[in-house]
Amino acid sequence: MSSQHPNYNFTYPIITFAPAMHIKPTPLQHINEPLFREKGVEVWLKRDDLTHPDISGNKWRKLKYNLVEAKEEGLSTLLTFGGPYSNHIHALAAAGKLFGFKTIGIIRGEPSEEPTDTLQNAAKNGMRILFMDRAQYRLKNEPESIESLHVQLGEFYMVPEGGTNIYALQGCIEMVNEIKTDYDYICLGCGTGGTLAGVVAGLYGKKKALGFSSLKGKDTLTSSITELVQDFTDKTFDNLQITFDYHFGGYAKVNDELIDFIKAFKQNHLTQLEPVYTGKMIYGLYDMIKNDQFPRGTKIVAIHTGGLQGLCGYKKEFENEIQN
Numbered sequence: 166m167s168s169q170h171p172n173y174n175f176t177y178p179i180i181t182f183a184p185a186m187h188i189k190p191t192p193l194q195h196i197n198e199p200l201f202r203e204k205g206v207e208v209w210l211k212r213d214d215l216t217h218p219d220i221s222g223n224k225w226r227k228l229k230y231n232l233v234e235a236k237e238e239g240l241s242t243l244l245t246f247g248g249p250y251s252n253h254i255h256a257l258a259a260a261g262k263l264f265g266f267k268t269i270g271i272i273r274g275e276p277s278e279e280p281t282d283t284l285q286n287a288a289k290n291g292m293r294i295l296f297m298d299r300a301q302y303r304l305k306n307e308p309e310s311i312e313s314l315h316v317q318l319g320e321f322y323m324v325p326e327g328g329t330n331i332y333a334l335q336g337c338i339e340m341v342n343e344i345k346t347d348y349d350y351i352c353l354g355c356g357t358g359g360t361l362a363g364v365v366a367g368l369y370g371k372k373k374a375l376g377f378s379s380l381k382g383k384d385t386l387t388s389s390i391t392e393l394v395q396d397f398t399d400k401t402f403d404n405l406q407i408t409f410d411y412h413f414g415g416y417a418k419v420n421d422e423l424i425d426f427i428k429a430f431k432q433n434h435l436t437q438l439e440p441v442y443t444g445k446m447i448y449g450l451y452d453m454i455k456n457d458q459f460p461r462g463t464k465i466v467a468i469h470t471g472g473l474q475g476l477c478g479y480k481k482e483f484e485n486e487i488q489n
């Protein structure tokens with residue numbers, strides 16, 4: 166892990182744990198594009214990928230209060246779930262190492278002969294990696310399944326897959342509160358919708374939250390976000406919008422157009438995106454602006470939710486972008 170990072174300040178001892186997770190606001194990068202000028206729209210990218218090299222973007226935000234809660238409950242082991250390329254597994258392993266927790270990652274599927282870079286890095290950070298077959302994995306949140314993990318592994322604080330729960334919302338609200346410029350929309354990529362739920366809770370009915378789903382399924386996302394927001398705020402808000410037009414065929418699916426877009430964006434704006442969430446979201450935002458979906462004068466803050474380690478799942482497509 167680099168300690169050269171501009172927003173990186175972890176010199177606090179573990180005993181002052183919550184302040185140790187306090188970071189400087191991540192910067193807003195103004196995106197200078199001829200298309201945006203032509204359409205009279207302004208776009209900033211909130212560089213939340215700069216929270217931490219390994220615990221980047223929404224992972225930092227979602228883990229922060231989960232770690233505080235684990236400490237408060239006196240639990241020293243964190244257990245979570247994820248796929249073999251999961252940004253969440255990567256981040257939780259790094260956070261465990263940084264803040265003095267043991268970590269266990271329950272990975273979906275069977276072990277492969279050559280573990281992914283994500284799993285190798287997680288193991289290097291001390292994570293105990295265990296595999297769970299897909300049928301069992303689907304039932305992982307059932308009480309019997311959790312109980313059997315406790316019997317096998319002892320006491321742990323369970324962080325759900327993707328880190329989405331009520332504590333995650335609290336961290337994501339801080340991300341919203343950091344934005345001091347005037348804006349009309351916050352845009353971000355979504356999977357489980359936990360980050361977007363935190364943004365909606367943070368906006369508290371003001372402005373608009375626009376999510377770009379990286380998954381095909383429409384049925385449950387809006388309702389699960391609404392439920393999370395309700396649990397947290399006791400309110401429902403109508404400033405949430407989700408588009409399902411830019412998933413490129415579904416979770417982790419990519420095509421040449423998306424890959425070329427991400428490369429061009431890096432060339433033009435010196436900022437790396439990844440293809441699972443941030444690439445699709447920014448692609449979608451450009452497309453919506455091109456198609457006059459925002460009135461002239463609209464000001465948009467798009468959140469770079471990090472996750473660049475996920476590029477390791479696209480070595481062929483991004484061989485020049487992946488730094489070893």
Ligand SMILES: Cc1ncc(COP(=O)(O)O)c(C=O)c1O
Nearest residue numbers: 355356357358359360442470472
């Ligand atoms: C980089 C990145 N952006 C966005 C998301 C979506 O977050 P959420 O599951 O809270 O919708 C994820 C989820 O894992 C992610 O890794």
